[in-house]
Amino acid sequence: KAKQSGKNKYHYYSESLHTEYMKSLNVLNGLKDALSEGFLDLYFQPQINLETNKIDSAEALLRWNRGNPYGFNPDDFIPVIESTELIHDIGAWVIQEACRACKKWHEQGHHISIAVNVSALQITRFNFYSIVEDALKESGLDANFLEIELTEHVLLTENMEVRSRLKALKDLGIKLAIDDFGTGYSNMNYLTRLRVDVLKLDKSFISEINVSKDSRVIVTAIIEMANVLGMQVIAEGVESIIQRNTLRELGCGLGQGFLWSKALPNLALLAFLDSSLKSGYLKVLDDYEQS
Ligand code: C2E
Numbered sequence: 001k002a003k004q005s006g007k008n009k010y011h012y013y014s015e016s017l018h019t020e021y022m023k024s025l026n027v028l029n030g031l032k033d034a035l036s037e038g039f040l041d042l043y044f045q046p047q048i049n050l051e052t053n054k055i056d057s058a059e060a061l062l063r064w065n066r067g068n069p070y071g072f073n074p075d076d077f078i079p080v081i082e083s084t085e086l087i088h089d090i091g092a093w094v095i096q097e098a099c100r101a102c103k104k105w106h107e108q109g110h111h112i113s114i115a116v117n118v119s120a121l122q123i124t125r126f127n128f129y130s131i132v133e134d135a136l137k138e139s140g141l142d143a144n145f146l147e148i149e150l151t152e153h154v155l156l157t158e159n160m161e162v163r164s165r166l167k168a169l170k171d172l173g174i175k176l177a178i179d180d181f182g183t184g185y186s187n188m189n190y191l192t193r194l195r196v197d198v199l200k201l202d203k204s205f206i207s208e209i210n211v212s213k214d215s216r217v218i219v220t221a222i223i224e225m226a227n228v229l230g231m232q233v234i235a236e237g238v239e240s241i242i243q244r245n246t247l248r249e250l251g252c253g254l255g256q257g258f259l260w261s262k263a264l265p266n267l268a269l270l271a272f273l274d275s276s277l278k279s280g281y282l283k284v285l286d287d288y289e290q291s
Protein backbone atom coordinates (compact mmCIF):
# COMPACT_ATOMS: atom_id res chain seq x y z
CA LYS A 1 0.00 0.00 0.00
CA ALA A 2 2.81 2.36 0.96
CA LYS A 3 4.54 1.52 -2.28
CA GLN A 4 1.43 2.36 -4.22
CA SER A 5 0.89 5.75 -2.64
CA GLY A 6 4.57 6.47 -3.13
CA LYS A 7 4.16 5.75 -6.77
CA ASN A 8 1.12 7.98 -7.02
CA LYS A 9 2.97 10.73 -5.32
CA TYR A 10 5.79 10.43 -7.79
CA HIS A 11 3.34 10.40 -10.66
CA TYR A 12 1.65 13.53 -9.35
CA TYR A 13 4.97 15.25 -8.79
CA SER A 14 6.27 14.58 -12.28
CA GLU A 15 2.97 15.71 -13.77
CA SER A 16 3.09 19.05 -11.98
CA LEU A 17 6.74 19.41 -12.98
CA HIS A 18 5.68 18.80 -16.55
CA THR A 19 2.97 21.44 -16.26
CA GLU A 20 5.44 23.89 -14.80
CA TYR A 21 7.84 23.13 -17.60
CA MET A 22 5.20 23.62 -20.30
CA LYS A 23 4.15 26.83 -18.66
CA SER A 24 7.65 28.27 -18.70
CA LEU A 25 8.08 27.17 -22.32
CA ASN A 26 4.88 29.01 -23.22
CA VAL A 27 6.05 32.04 -21.27
CA LEU A 28 9.43 32.01 -22.97
CA ASN A 29 8.16 31.64 -26.52
CA GLY A 30 5.48 34.25 -25.98
CA LEU A 31 7.97 36.62 -24.42
CA LYS A 32 10.45 36.39 -27.27
CA ASP A 33 7.68 37.45 -29.66
CA ALA A 34 6.43 40.14 -27.28
CA LEU A 35 9.94 41.54 -27.07
CA SER A 36 10.55 41.65 -30.79
CA GLU A 37 7.11 43.19 -31.35
CA GLY A 38 7.64 45.74 -28.59
CA PHE A 39 4.65 44.38 -26.66
CA LEU A 40 6.01 44.91 -23.14
CA ASP A 41 4.95 48.03 -21.27
CA LEU A 42 6.25 49.80 -18.24
CA TYR A 43 3.62 51.02 -15.78
CA PHE A 44 4.14 53.26 -12.78
CA GLN A 45 2.66 53.06 -9.29
CA PRO A 46 2.78 56.19 -7.15
CA GLN A 47 4.45 56.21 -3.73
CA ILE A 48 2.92 58.68 -1.30
CA ASN A 49 4.39 60.72 1.52
CA LEU A 50 2.08 59.85 4.43
CA GLU A 51 2.74 63.16 6.19
CA THR A 52 1.99 65.52 3.29
CA ASN A 53 -0.21 63.28 1.11
CA LYS A 54 1.94 64.21 -1.84
CA ILE A 55 3.46 61.91 -4.43
CA ASP A 56 7.10 61.35 -3.64
CA SER A 57 8.06 58.78 -6.24
CA ALA A 58 6.79 56.01 -8.48
CA GLU A 59 7.75 52.36 -8.93
CA ALA A 60 8.22 51.05 -12.46
CA LEU A 61 6.42 47.72 -12.95
CA LEU A 62 6.62 45.57 -16.05
CA ARG A 63 3.39 44.72 -17.86
CA TRP A 64 2.69 42.28 -20.66
CA ASN A 65 -0.75 43.27 -21.92
CA ARG A 66 -0.48 42.73 -25.65
CA GLY A 67 0.19 39.39 -27.35
CA ASN A 68 -0.22 37.48 -24.10
CA PRO A 69 -2.87 34.84 -24.93
CA TYR A 70 -2.42 32.98 -21.62
CA GLY A 71 -2.74 36.15 -19.58
CA PHE A 72 0.55 35.65 -17.72
CA ASN A 73 1.12 38.23 -15.00
CA PRO A 74 4.48 39.42 -13.59
CA ASP A 75 4.56 36.74 -10.91
CA ASP A 76 4.33 34.13 -13.72
CA PHE A 77 6.66 35.61 -16.30
CA ILE A 78 9.29 37.51 -14.33
CA PRO A 79 10.74 34.41 -12.63
CA VAL A 80 10.97 32.81 -16.09
CA ILE A 81 12.71 35.86 -17.54
CA GLU A 82 15.04 35.89 -14.54
CA SER A 83 16.05 32.32 -15.22
CA THR A 84 17.28 33.21 -18.71
CA GLU A 85 19.61 35.66 -20.40
CA LEU A 86 16.53 37.62 -21.48
CA ILE A 87 16.56 39.44 -18.14
CA HIS A 88 19.60 41.44 -19.25
CA ASP A 89 17.92 42.92 -22.33
CA ILE A 90 14.54 43.40 -20.69
CA GLY A 91 16.16 44.76 -17.54
CA ALA A 92 18.22 47.29 -19.49
CA TRP A 93 15.14 48.38 -21.39
CA VAL A 94 13.23 48.84 -18.10
CA ILE A 95 15.98 51.06 -16.70
CA GLN A 96 16.19 53.20 -19.85
CA GLU A 97 12.42 53.54 -20.14
CA ALA A 98 12.07 54.38 -16.45
CA CYS A 99 14.74 57.11 -16.58
CA ARG A 100 13.18 58.65 -19.69
CA ALA A 101 9.72 58.65 -18.11
CA CYS A 102 10.97 60.25 -14.91
CA LYS A 103 12.83 62.95 -16.81
CA LYS A 104 9.56 63.70 -18.67
CA TRP A 105 7.71 64.16 -15.38
CA HIS A 106 10.37 66.61 -14.25
CA GLU A 107 9.95 68.58 -17.46
CA GLN A 108 6.22 68.73 -16.69
CA GLY A 109 6.96 70.15 -13.25
CA HIS A 110 6.81 66.99 -11.14
CA HIS A 111 10.12 66.39 -9.41
CA ILE A 112 9.54 62.89 -8.14
CA SER A 113 11.86 59.85 -8.06
CA ILE A 114 11.65 56.60 -9.96
CA ALA A 115 12.17 53.18 -8.37
CA VAL A 116 13.21 50.25 -10.56
CA ASN A 117 13.24 46.55 -9.69
CA VAL A 118 16.54 44.85 -10.40
CA SER A 119 17.00 41.09 -10.18
CA ALA A 120 19.98 39.28 -8.68
CA LEU A 121 21.11 38.03 -12.06
CA GLN A 122 21.14 41.50 -13.61
CA ILE A 123 23.49 42.89 -11.04
CA THR A 124 26.01 40.09 -11.46
CA ARG A 125 26.60 41.13 -15.08
CA PHE A 126 29.85 43.03 -15.62
CA ASN A 127 28.13 45.79 -17.61
CA PHE A 128 25.34 46.57 -15.16
CA TYR A 129 26.99 49.74 -13.96
CA SER A 130 27.42 51.13 -17.48
CA ILE A 131 23.81 50.25 -18.37
CA VAL A 132 22.65 52.45 -15.51
CA GLU A 133 25.17 55.17 -16.24
CA ASP A 134 24.20 55.23 -19.94
CA ALA A 135 20.48 55.34 -19.12
CA LEU A 136 21.07 58.37 -16.90
CA LYS A 137 23.21 60.10 -19.50
CA GLU A 138 20.87 59.36 -22.38
CA SER A 139 17.77 60.56 -20.48
CA GLY A 140 19.43 63.45 -18.69
CA LEU A 141 17.99 62.28 -15.37
CA ASP A 142 19.93 63.21 -12.23
CA ALA A 143 21.15 60.05 -10.44
CA ASN A 144 19.61 61.23 -7.16
CA PHE A 145 16.17 60.57 -8.61
CA LEU A 146 16.87 56.94 -9.44
CA GLU A 147 16.27 54.23 -6.88
CA ILE A 148 17.15 50.58 -7.35
CA GLU A 149 15.05 47.95 -5.59
CA LEU A 150 16.88 44.77 -4.63
CA THR A 151 15.89 41.87 -2.43
CA GLU A 152 17.64 41.07 0.83
CA HIS A 153 19.02 37.95 -0.76
CA VAL A 154 21.08 39.98 -3.27
CA LEU A 155 22.66 42.07 -0.55
CA LEU A 156 23.97 39.05 1.32
CA THR A 157 26.23 38.22 -1.57
CA GLU A 158 29.86 37.49 -0.90
CA ASN A 159 30.60 38.27 -4.55
CA MET A 160 33.11 41.13 -4.30
CA GLU A 161 32.42 42.36 -7.83
CA VAL A 162 28.74 42.75 -7.06
CA ARG A 163 29.55 44.54 -3.82
CA SER A 164 31.87 47.02 -5.47
CA ARG A 165 29.38 47.52 -8.30
CA LEU A 166 26.73 48.42 -5.72
CA LYS A 167 29.14 50.79 -4.04
CA ALA A 168 29.96 52.46 -7.36
CA LEU A 169 26.25 52.97 -8.04
CA LYS A 170 25.83 54.51 -4.58
CA ASP A 171 28.75 56.81 -5.28
CA LEU A 172 27.01 57.91 -8.46
CA GLY A 173 24.13 59.15 -6.26
CA ILE A 174 21.68 56.33 -6.83
CA LYS A 175 19.45 55.24 -3.93
CA LEU A 176 19.26 51.66 -2.78
CA ALA A 177 15.98 50.14 -1.59
CA ILE A 178 15.31 46.70 -0.13
CA ASP A 179 12.17 45.17 -1.54
CA ASP A 180 9.85 42.87 0.44
CA PHE A 181 11.82 43.72 3.58
CA GLY A 182 11.20 41.44 6.53
CA THR A 183 10.62 38.27 4.54
CA GLY A 184 14.25 37.37 3.97
CA TYR A 185 17.27 36.98 6.20
CA SER A 186 17.75 38.51 9.62
CA ASN A 187 21.44 39.34 9.34
CA MET A 188 21.23 43.12 9.19
CA ASN A 189 24.90 43.96 8.83
CA TYR A 190 24.44 44.62 5.17
CA LEU A 191 22.06 47.52 5.80
CA THR A 192 24.83 49.81 6.95
CA ARG A 193 27.64 48.18 5.06
CA LEU A 194 25.93 48.85 1.73
CA ARG A 195 24.43 52.18 2.79
CA VAL A 196 20.83 51.17 2.13
CA ASP A 197 18.51 54.20 1.80
CA VAL A 198 15.02 52.72 1.81
CA LEU A 199 13.27 49.72 3.38
CA LYS A 200 10.13 48.53 1.66
CA LEU A 201 7.95 46.75 4.21
CA ASP A 202 6.52 43.63 2.63
CA LYS A 203 2.80 43.73 2.00
CA SER A 204 2.21 40.64 4.12
CA PHE A 205 2.90 42.79 7.21
CA ILE A 206 0.63 45.59 6.00
CA SER A 207 -2.37 43.35 5.32
CA GLU A 208 -2.08 42.07 8.90
CA ILE A 209 -1.19 45.30 10.61
CA ASN A 210 -4.61 45.91 12.14
CA VAL A 211 -5.30 42.24 12.75
CA SER A 212 -2.14 40.70 14.10
CA LYS A 213 -0.27 42.09 17.08
CA ASP A 214 2.89 40.37 15.83
CA SER A 215 2.81 42.18 12.51
CA ARG A 216 2.30 45.47 14.26
CA VAL A 217 5.19 44.81 16.61
CA ILE A 218 7.48 43.87 13.73
CA VAL A 219 6.50 46.94 11.70
CA THR A 220 7.05 49.18 14.72
CA ALA A 221 10.50 47.71 15.30
CA ILE A 222 11.52 48.05 11.67
CA ILE A 223 10.42 51.69 11.57
CA GLU A 224 12.35 52.46 14.76
CA MET A 225 15.45 50.75 13.45
CA ALA A 226 15.19 52.62 10.13
CA ASN A 227 14.87 55.92 11.99
CA VAL A 228 18.01 55.23 13.98
CA LEU A 229 19.90 54.23 10.85
CA GLY A 230 18.60 57.23 8.89
CA MET A 231 16.68 55.13 6.38
CA GLN A 232 13.29 55.76 4.84
CA VAL A 233 10.45 53.24 5.15
CA ILE A 234 7.81 52.53 2.51
CA ALA A 235 4.80 50.35 3.26
CA GLU A 236 3.82 48.19 0.28
CA GLY A 237 0.29 47.03 -0.43
CA VAL A 238 -1.63 49.69 1.52
CA GLU A 239 -5.26 49.03 0.63
CA SER A 240 -7.33 50.73 3.32
CA ILE A 241 -7.48 54.08 5.05
CA ILE A 242 -7.21 52.24 8.40
CA GLN A 243 -3.89 50.72 7.39
CA ARG A 244 -2.67 54.10 6.19
CA ASN A 245 -3.66 55.77 9.47
CA THR A 246 -1.95 53.09 11.55
CA LEU A 247 1.22 53.39 9.48
CA ARG A 248 1.24 57.14 9.87
CA GLU A 249 0.81 56.82 13.64
CA LEU A 250 3.74 54.43 13.75
CA GLY A 251 5.89 56.98 11.90
CA CYS A 252 6.12 55.23 8.55
CA GLY A 253 7.13 57.88 6.00
CA LEU A 254 5.80 56.54 2.72
CA GLY A 255 3.07 54.29 1.40
CA GLN A 256 2.23 52.54 -1.84
CA GLY A 257 -0.87 50.58 -2.72
CA PHE A 258 -4.31 50.27 -4.24
CA LEU A 259 -5.65 52.81 -1.70
CA TRP A 260 -4.09 55.48 -3.89
CA SER A 261 -3.58 53.79 -7.20
CA LYS A 262 -2.49 50.63 -8.97
CA ALA A 263 0.35 50.85 -11.50
CA LEU A 264 -0.65 53.17 -14.36
CA PRO A 265 0.51 53.78 -17.92
CA ASN A 266 2.81 56.79 -18.19
CA LEU A 267 0.14 59.20 -19.43
CA ALA A 268 -2.30 58.19 -16.71
CA LEU A 269 0.37 58.71 -14.07
CA LEU A 270 1.04 62.17 -15.48
CA ALA A 271 -2.67 62.98 -15.20
CA PHE A 272 -2.59 61.69 -11.61
CA LEU A 273 0.41 63.93 -10.88
CA ASP A 274 -1.26 66.94 -12.52
CA SER A 275 -4.49 66.54 -10.54
CA SER A 276 -2.66 66.09 -7.26
CA LEU A 277 -0.56 69.18 -8.00
CA LYS A 278 -3.65 71.26 -8.67
CA SER A 279 -5.34 70.39 -5.39
CA GLY A 280 -2.04 70.33 -3.49
CA TYR A 281 -2.71 66.85 -2.14
CA LEU A 282 -4.32 63.61 -3.18
CA LYS A 283 -8.02 64.00 -3.70
CA VAL A 284 -8.71 60.34 -3.18
CA LEU A 285 -7.75 60.67 0.48
CA ASP A 286 -10.01 63.65 0.91
CA ASP A 287 -12.93 61.64 -0.42
CA TYR A 288 -12.13 58.76 1.91
CA GLU A 289 -11.88 61.01 4.91
CA GLN A 290 -15.28 62.59 4.28
CA SER A 291 -17.07 59.27 3.89
P1 C2E B 1 7.32 44.11 -6.07
O1 C2E B 1 8.49 44.84 -6.58
O2 C2E B 1 7.27 43.79 -4.63
O3 C2E B 1 6.08 44.99 -6.54
C1 C2E B 1 4.92 45.18 -5.81
C2 C2E B 1 3.79 44.35 -6.34
O4 C2E B 1 2.64 44.55 -5.53
C3 C2E B 1 3.34 44.73 -7.76
O5 C2E B 1 2.90 43.54 -8.41
C4 C2E B 1 2.16 45.66 -7.49
O6 C2E B 1 1.26 45.77 -8.57
C5 C2E B 1 1.54 44.97 -6.30
N1 C2E B 1 0.75 45.89 -5.48
C6 C2E B 1 0.87 47.22 -5.36
N2 C2E B 1 -0.02 47.73 -4.49
C7 C2E B 1 -0.75 46.69 -4.04
C8 C2E B 1 -1.84 46.57 -3.11
O7 C2E B 1 -2.33 47.53 -2.51
N3 C2E B 1 -2.31 45.31 -2.90
C9 C2E B 1 -1.80 44.22 -3.53
N4 C2E B 1 -2.34 43.03 -3.26
N5 C2E B 1 -0.78 44.29 -4.41
C10 C2E B 1 -0.25 45.51 -4.67
P2 C2E B 1 3.30 43.21 -9.90
O8 C2E B 1 3.33 44.44 -10.73
O9 C2E B 1 2.45 42.07 -10.31
O10 C2E B 1 4.82 42.73 -9.76
C11 C2E B 1 5.16 41.56 -9.07
C12 C2E B 1 6.64 41.46 -8.88
O11 C2E B 1 7.31 41.31 -10.14
C13 C2E B 1 7.28 42.71 -8.26
O12 C2E B 1 7.13 42.71 -6.87
C14 C2E B 1 8.71 42.55 -8.70
O13 C2E B 1 9.42 41.70 -7.84
C15 C2E B 1 8.59 41.90 -10.05
N6 C2E B 1 8.75 42.91 -11.10
C16 C2E B 1 7.84 43.77 -11.64
N7 C2E B 1 8.41 44.55 -12.60
C17 C2E B 1 9.71 44.18 -12.67
C18 C2E B 1 10.85 44.61 -13.47
O14 C2E B 1 10.76 45.53 -14.30
N8 C2E B 1 12.04 43.96 -13.25
C19 C2E B 1 12.17 42.96 -12.33
N9 C2E B 1 13.38 42.38 -12.18
N10 C2E B 1 11.14 42.55 -11.58
C20 C2E B 1 9.94 43.14 -11.73
Ligand code: MG
Pocket residue numbers: 059117149179
Ligand atom coordinates in the same frame (compact mmCIF):
# COMPACT_ATOMS: atom_id res chain seq x y z
MG1 MG C 1 9.55 46.39 -6.08
Ligand code: MG
Pocket residue numbers: 179180200202203236
Ligand atom coordinates in the same frame (compact mmCIF):
# COMPACT_ATOMS: atom_id res chain seq x y z
MG1 MG D 1 7.78 44.35 -2.92
Ligand code: MG
Pocket residue numbers: 179180
Ligand atom coordinates in the same frame (compact mmCIF):
# COMPACT_ATOMS: atom_id res chain seq x y z
MG1 MG E 1 7.70 41.21 -4.48
